[in-house]
Each structure stands twice: as C-alpha cells, then as structure tokens.
Amino acid sequence: MVLDTKICGLKTTEALDAAVKGGASHVGFIFFPKSPRHVTPQEAAKLRAHSGGKAKAVAVTVDADDMVLDAIVKTMQPDMLQLHGTESPERVAEVKRRYRLPVMKAFAIHDQADLARIAPYRGIADRFLFDAKAPAGSRLPGGNGVRFDWNLLAGLDAGIDYMLSGGLNAANIGDALRLVKPSAIDISSGVESAPGVKDTRLIEEFFKVVDATRNERAA
Numbered sequence: 001m002v003l004d005t006k007i008c009g010l011k012t013t014e015a016l017d018a019a020v021k022g023g024a025s026h027v028g029f030i031f032f033p034k035s036p037r038h039v040t041p042q043e044a045a046k047l048r049a050h051s052g053g054k055a056k057a058v059a060v061t062v063d064a065d066d067m068v069l070d071a072i073v074k075t076m077q078p079d080m081l082q083l084h085g086t087e088s089p090e091r092v093a094e095v096k097r098r099y100r101l102p103v104m105k106a107f108a109i110h111d112q113a114d115l116a117r118i119a120p121y122r123g124i125a126d127r128f129l130f131d132a133k134a135p136a137g138s139r140l141p142g143g144n145g146v147r148f149d150w151n152l153l154a155g156l157d158a159g160i161d162y163m164l165s166g167g168l169n170a171a172n173i174g175d176a177l178r179l180v181k182p183s184a185i186d187i188s189s190g191v192e193s194a195p196g197v198k199d200t201r202l203i204e205e206f207f208k209v210v211d212a213t214r215n216e217r218a219a
C-alpha cells in the first residue's frame with residue numbers, strides 16, 4: 001500500500017537530505033512569518049533545487065493573497081500548494097485556476113462537525129490535510145505538535161484522500177496507522193529538537209517506524 005510521507009518545515013540541506021534519504025515523497029516549506037520554520041521564497045527555491053526533484057515540494061501558506069502566492073510560485077516553483085488557513089472553497093478553486101497546481105486544503109479537527117466542513121471542498125481540493133486545532137494562545141495554525149482524536153476518521157468515506165497530520169512522532173505513528181488508513185502522513189515538530197530545528201536522528205527514527213508499520217500493513 002502506498003503511503004506518502006511529508007516532512008514539513010524544512011530549513012536546512014541537512015534536514016532535507018535526511019528526509020529524502022528516509023523516503024519522503026513530499027517536503028514542505030513554511031511561508032508564515034510568525035513560524036520558527038518560516039523561509040523566504042529564495043531560501044525555499046535553493047532547498048528545492050538541492051533536493052533534485054526526489055520529493056515533491058509543497059509550499060505551505062496561511063490565507064495568503066495573490067501577491068504572496070505569485071512570489072512563492074514564481075521563485076520556488078512548488079509542486080503543490082498547502083492552504084493552511086481559512087480559505088473558502090471559492091478561494092481554493094481560484095488558487096488552483098491561477099497557478100495550475102494541485103492544492104491540499106488543511107482543516108483543524110476537534111470533533112465530527114469539523115470533519116463535516118470538508119463537504120463543500122470535495123471535488124475542488126486535490127487532497128485534504130487533517131491537523132489538530134491550535135491550542136489557545138498559539139501563534140501558529142499548525143506545527144504545534146498537538147494530535148486530535150484519530151477515531152474521528154474511522155467513519156470517513158473511503159474515497160477521501162487525506163494526509164494525517166498533527167502531533168505525529170516516532171512513538172505514536174505506529175498506533176495511528178494501525179487505527180486509520182490515510183493515503184499520506186505529515187510530520188513537523190515531531191522530528192525537531194527545538195521549535196524550527198529539525199533533528200536528522202529523529203527523522204531517521206521516524207522513517208524506521210513508518211517502514212516497519214508499512215510492512216505490517218502490506219502483510
């Protein structure tokens with residue numbers, strides 16, 4: 001079974017190399033100035049070039065306007081856009097049209113009502129990303145290392161293509177993948193030694209568990 005894996009919030013070639021070596025299908029770059037993982041379009045372009053196309057480059061933005069997206073798309077040339085704010089279905093459709101890129105729409109999940117909110121985006125977003133709600137007082141809509149109740153996903157329509165995200169790490173990814181069957185997983189702070197500082201040893205450890213669980217799923 002194919003399981004895409006995205007390592008998000010990359011800022012250095014060392015961390016990027018570890019992600020690619022581990023088998024990441026996607027690598028994510030954060031364009032959100034309040035984040036400790038924020039990169040400029042120029043920095044992301046250099047990292048993307050360094051990866052040599054071995055993983056799809058995802059640009060993560062939060063309610064970005066066309067001017068911001070124009071600069072990112074022109075400079076970095078991502079393979080996919082992750083919209084991690086409160087973008088409406090109309091805005092998602094507009095972004096897809098304007099940039100001719102696949103779009104992954106992120107949702108903050110706490111209960112079933114949050115999952116129901118994806119309905120108007122079906123057929124518009126190419127993929128969904130389910131993250132936890134940001135804790136009170138957090139300056140970030142994602143990258144908070146917080147998980148949500150994965151049981152909520154058990155009854156989800158099997159045709160929904162989603163990336164599981166939020167508080168994943170080497171210690172819990174095995175349990176997550178035994179409980180739910182996402183087409184993809186996404187991790188950021190779970191492979192960091194401090195906010196915004198990726199740890200290559202933690203990236204390696206994460207992939208070891210993912211590979212072991214993937215083999216379990218295939219058996």
Ligand SMILES: O=C(O)c1ccccc1N[C@@H]1O[C@H](COP(=O)(O)O)[C@@H](O)[C@H]1O
Nearest residue numbers: 008035142143144145166167187188189
């Ligand atoms: O990581 C950030 O700083 C960030 C900022 C703004 C929007 C999204 C961000 N990260 C996304 O958050 C999730 C989960 O992160 P974590 O594994 O819980 O730390 C991931 O999708 C990142 O793309």
